[in-house]
Amino acid sequence: MVKLNLHFSGGLELLFGNQKEYSVDVPHEPPSELKVGQLLVWTRDHLLTERPELFMKDKTVRPGILVLVNDVDWELSGTLDSELVDGDNVVFISTLHGG
């Protein structure tokens, strides 16, 4: 198990039962580390309540969603291959257009 804090904002929380914060235990077998790509699939299958196409496209997040691991853009840590350990914070943000 890997203990993670997940945060959804920018309207994404509407796909997750209108809840912004989740503390979760994600099943995982050592020795390899849990990767964000695996977390995406687990999140979709266990937390998402509606319209999966607004969260994922193919094996990654749909265009317009930014993923942050410990408040850093996942582009800087390897996107789908970013490794996660106990206590990590993962934020999913949908870009906003309103003004």
Add this chain to the structure above:
Amino acid sequence: MNRASPAQQPARRYIMSLSEAELRARVAALEAENRLLKTRVIGYQKGDTGGKRPRTDDIVSGCSEHSLSNHQIKRYSRQLLLPSFGVQAQERLSKASVLVVGAGGLGCPSSLYLAAAGVGHLTIVDHDSVEVSNLHRQISHTEAATGESKALSAAVACMAINSSIQVDAWPTGFKPHNALELVQRHSVVIDASDNSPTRYLLSDACAISKTPLVSGAAIGFDAQLTVYCHGSQGPCYRCIFPEAPMPRACASCSDAGVLGPVPGVIGVLQALEAIKIVTQVGTPLSQTLLLFDGMASSFRSVKIRPKRPTCAACGQQPTITADSLPAYDYTAFTGSTGQQLNGHDQVRVVDVRPVEQFRMAHLPGSVNVPFLADDSSSFPGFVKQRAVALLHEAGVTEAVDIHGGLQAWAALDTSFPSY
């Protein structure tokens, strides 16, 4: 003999480049501005304020080494007193020009604060007019301005606060054909728009002209702020979101709702970032995204990627350039047409015109199935009505005739040619 000074020539060329429709809109807007200004002047003459008009004299103190007038020193004294700001920053601010795209929930507060702070030249762009449902958050607009151009109404509000700066209103909107010229005439740009195509257009124009872009967005209780196209490492909007989100993933304030102070917070912060950039004070919010959660009253600051070397707009070999941008189809790129057409993107547009006409111009994503009715010379619209009737007979009951066809579309979307 009157001859345009060299300084007037770019503006003159710009006016010459406008279409007749745009010129007409500008004239109508100036007439509206005139009416608004008269309203304000009448209110003034009633003497209900009892105040004095601000002095705009340019007397420069004899014992100083700066260009600020005595009036400016008095007016801006509270920011001049700041050790990290001072006379030099105020001089830079008074020489700076800021383009504000959108005079809504973000653009109103940001332009008001920029005007009050004494930015030298402010241009406000918005093609929309003021509606009653805007007034709860778009604080530059008064009840009396309902129905008037938002750009003008916001400009009038800025001029009322500070008559010593130059404020221009552009009620014709921000479009691919005028984007670069508008951006290049300003030191910094504020993205206070409310839609995905304009956000990509603004980012591309700023990437090409290397102009910093202060980007804000708000909806519901959530808001975001960052600075794009800043310095050599700062990313543009396309570096972060190379692929546009699908339209149904993009809520707007008009369908999802927004609490007024939420864009207000971000609009004020946009003014702060613009002031910091033009005065070279502090650290701009580049490569950092600020998230505001109005429900929890919390700010979160996250680190985002630097410039992407393969970016189509700001990368090493850009495909979006000064030459290609005016013809770039932003509605097609963001897939916004389906949303405008029907509120969702599950719609399939079948264009029944002859292939030649389809090639001249067509809606993004539409398919061409030329259809020759028995009497194709009859009135416009007959052909598609026959096509829909045949589809209904064949069992495709959800087929509908789009009333007005492409002519009606061209009336709304001025980038679409009417013929």
